[in-house]
Amino acid sequence: xxxxxxxxxxxxxxxxxxxxxxxxxxxxxxxxxxxxxxxxxxxxxxxxxxxxxxxxxxxxxxxxxxxxxxxxxxxxxxxxxxxxxxxxxxxxxxxxxxxxxxxxxxxxxxxxxxxxxxxxxxxxxxxxxxxxxxxxxxxxxxxxxxxxxxxxxxxxxxxxxxxxxxxxxxxxxxxxxxxxxxxxxxxxxxxxxxxxxxxxxxx
Amino acid sequence: xxxxxxxxxxxxxxxxxxxxxxxxxxxxxxxxxxxxxxxxxxxxxxxxxxxxxxxxxxxxxxxxxxxxxxxxxxxxxxxxxxxxxxxxxxxxxxxxxxxxxxxxxxxxxxxxxxxxxxxxxxxxxxxxxxxxxxxxxxxxxxxxxxxxxxxxxxxxxxxxxxxxxxxxxxxxxxxxxxxx
Numbered sequence: 001x002x003x004x005x006x007x008x009x010x011x012x013x014x015x016x017x018x019x020x021x022x023x024x025x026x027x028x029x030x031x032x033x034x035x036x037x038x039x040x041x042x043x044x045x046x047x048x049x050x051x052x053x054x055x056x057x058x059x060x061x062x063x064x065x066x067x068x069x070x071x072x073x074x075x076x077x078x079x080x081x082x083x084x085x086x087x088x089x090x091x092x093x094x095x096x097x098x099x100x101x102x103x104x105x106x107x108x109x110x111x112x113x114x115x116x117x118x119x120x121x122x123x124x125x126x127x128x129x130x131x132x133x134x135x136x137x138x139x140x141x142x143x144x145x146x147x148x149x150x151x152x153x154x155x156x157x158x159x160x161x162x163x164x165x166x167x168x169x170x171x172x173x174x175x176x177x178x179x180x181x182x183x184x185x186x187x188x189x190x191x192x193x194x195x196x197x198x199x200x201x202x203x
Numbered sequence: 204x205x206x207x208x209x210x211x212x213x214x215x216x217x218x219x220x221x222x223x224x225x226x227x228x229x230x231x232x233x234x235x236x237x238x239x240x241x242x243x244x245x246x247x248x249x250x251x252x253x254x255x256x257x258x259x260x261x262x263x264x265x266x267x268x269x270x271x272x273x274x275x276x277x278x279x280x281x282x283x284x285x286x287x288x289x290x291x292x293x294x295x296x297x298x299x300x301x302x303x304x305x306x307x308x309x310x311x312x313x314x315x316x317x318x319x320x321x322x323x324x325x326x327x328x329x330x331x332x333x334x335x336x337x338x339x340x341x342x343x344x345x346x347x348x349x350x351x352x353x354x355x356x357x358x359x360x361x362x363x364x365x366x367x368x369x370x371x372x373x374x375x376x377x378x379x380x381x382x383x
């Protein structure tokens with residue numbers, strides 16, 4: 001019985017040791033080796049460190065140029081917008097309107113505290129580029145003389161005033177603001193009424 | 204700069220590999236043995252051939268080190284063995300026993316005898332599969348008659364005396380399990 005089992009074991013192990021490789025295995029292995037060697041060879045011939053270095057440098061320079069261009073155009077666009085809103089029209093002092101939102105607030109302000117119109121100096125370090133852009137938005141000198149006072153005021157506001165204020169500028173609002181200004185003027189320049197003559201009290 | 208570029212290029216080309224007689228000779232001399240080694244573990248002809256191809260690809264990648272290897276056959280068998288063990292984690296060799304046993308049986312045998320023989324072989328293969336890992340490995344490697352006990356010891360990383368002892372225990376255990 002034991003011999004029978006031993007024989008079965010030996011037969012199985014012998015069958016394993018005598019197994020024949022599939023037909024053409026050697027050729028397939030050689031073919032695969034050739035293919036991989038060719039691939040490796042192609043990879044080695046196309047890879048040049050020097051060429052790669054130059055390609056990298058050129059790509060880097062191109063990307064840097066692109067970033068600079070985008071940054072420059074972005075800055076230019078933003079500063080142009082800022083100039084349209086806030087930039088002074090000349091190197092001289094320019095008037096800036098103080099906006100009084102609440103009419104009651106205007107009444108409570110002392111007439112001598114501040115004039116309704118104050119002067120602001122343009123920024124000393126305004127870049128040439130910004131100044132040029134601002135000047136390009138100025139109306140021509142000869143055309144300014146031909147404008148009516150209302151048109152001149154509108155042009156001035158368009159150059160210096162807040163866009164929100166401009167958008168809220170209706171004829172009623174404008175008339176109300178003019179009336180407030182006139183009242184403030186009258187209040188400032190009209191002489192106060194004379195004090196009552198009560199000398200005994202004063203002396 | 205050109206000199207640096209040339210130095211960094213590997214001295215490796217299809218022509219050189221194909222002109223290298225050594226690699227071709229290795230394929231011719233050892234592919235059969237390596238196939239049987241892989242087949243004994245995997246029990247699947249296609250998987251065993253894949254393993255042998257992978258072995259020679261590794262040899263190709265390490266061509267420069269071949270000169271330093273003293274026992275090239277043991278080295279190749281060891282690579283094959285390790286790759287085949289890796290592959291047994293992905294496939295289930297025991298599921299292929301029925302077909303594999305039928306393939307092992309001699310084709311010249313009458314059909315009824317061949318069927319009986321295949322059944323016996325399947326039982327032996329199943330019993331081998333249930334052996335402790337090291338005993339199973341030593342038994343399968345010892346079936347390859349081309350391998351000496353020293354080479355088997357090099358492959359599994361044990362001494363020759365351990366190999367003999369493991370082989371004895373494997374056969375005894377296998378006999379008992381078949382008898383049950």
